[in-house]
Amino acid sequence: MLGAGTQSNPYIVSTPQDLNAIRNNLTAYYELANDIDMSSFGNFASIGKSSPYFRGYLDGKGYKIKNLTINETNGCVGLFGSIANDSSYIRNLGLENCNISGGTVSNWCGSIVGALNHGTIENCYASGTLQGKYMVGGLVGQFPYGTIKNSYANVNVTGFARVGGLVGYSTSVNSIVENCYSTGIATHTEIGTAYPAGGLIGNAIAITVINSYWDIQSSGLTYSQGGTGKTTAEMKTQSTYVGWDFTSVWGFNNDYPYLQVFGLPVAPPKVVSISLTSNILPIISTTNINKKVSKSTESILSRINAYLNKEKRTERNVSTYSLSLYTSVLKSNRTVRNSTQNVNTYILPINSNVYRTSKKIEELLSYIKPIQARTDVLYPLNTNIYNAYLNVLENHSMASYTLNMTNVNAIENPSIVEVIE
Secondary structure (H helix, E strand, C coil): CCCCCCCCCCCCEEHHHHHHHHHCCCCEEEECCCCEEEECCCCCEEEEECCECCCCCCEEEEEECCCCEEECCCCCCCCEEEECCCCEEEEEEEEEEEEEEECCCHHHHHHHEEECCCEECCCCEEEEEECEEEEECEEEEEEECEEECCEEEEEEECCCCEEEEEEEEEECCEEEEEEEEECCCCCCCCCCCCCCCCEEEEEEECCEEEECEHHHHCCCCCCCCCCCEECCCHHHHHHHCCCCCCCCCCCCCCCEEEEEHHHCCCCCCCCCCCCCCCCCCCCCCCCCCCCCCCCCCCCCCCCCCCCCCCCCCCCCCCCCCCCCEEECCCCEEECCCCCCCCCCCCCCCCCCCCCCCCCCCCCCCCCCCCCCCCCEECCCCCCCCCCCCCCCCCCCCCCCCCCCCCCCCHHHHHHHECCCC
């Protein structure tokens, strides 16, 4: 550890091991060089818990000892067990998130000092949890003599009796508490005790309390052996703190007062629940109409890839007395009557396109150009007369006429006559 332990050249405490080494010289001067995290150190033994007690000096210089764990079952319990020198002091020190227990046996339990018999605690604070038997206080357990000034505690304290948010028990008017406050919960567990827990001071035969306060809402206590109880809103109002130095010692930022030596405290983030309604419009949608009432909707699609040219309601019988011929005759009509019409077929030179549309079936003429093939026209002699005419034969095809043949109903290389409704 650097330094000589004198007032002009104090020992410099920068590690958990340095802090633990203070017990090796209980009368020297010490200063913190930085914040010290004790979370990996394990259980820490109270410094000077029995004679010889601590009679030295510690200036925290605005630094903090964090995550200190003390678990003991006898004697004075705290960072320092007992301080027993009028000139000794602990100042400018923060004890943050401590976990200190004296079990159900130890008396005189406090986070910074178990028993302050003489000396001064100034510009200090503590936060965390503390447990003991009797005389248990958030900052100091037993307080028979000395001064606690410009300090505060936010410690949840539990003990059998004589339990206080800042001080557990005091016995003298020479025990002075000045410009201090407490916000932690103080709980006594002894049934039927005559010494209920106090918001600031648990129990005192005598004590001097000057301009000091406790939060009656956060502590749940309206009783204290000294000090003035205030609501949380009042505790967060600067005008509550009569006679306090808000120029060089205390700071105020619309919350509980803070000590300037530690700088402006960083408030934990506030979690606020907000109800949100999210409206999402249709994405990649062709819907254009929003309506309140749902109705049946029909979707009518036109035929796709259909080559229908005509629709009809009534199909009637059609009789034809013409055998099939391969022609390019196309006929469309709206009304087909059940009637017999004479159909004359004329074979004209091929490659002639005939297209006719009529409402009634009349005489239909089909013209076919010469066919590069043999053409035979056969018909029975005892049926209706059919006339065939040939026009302009190129590369003569053969036309033959067969007599004395009955029941012949076939035509080779037939043409087709289609009647399209």
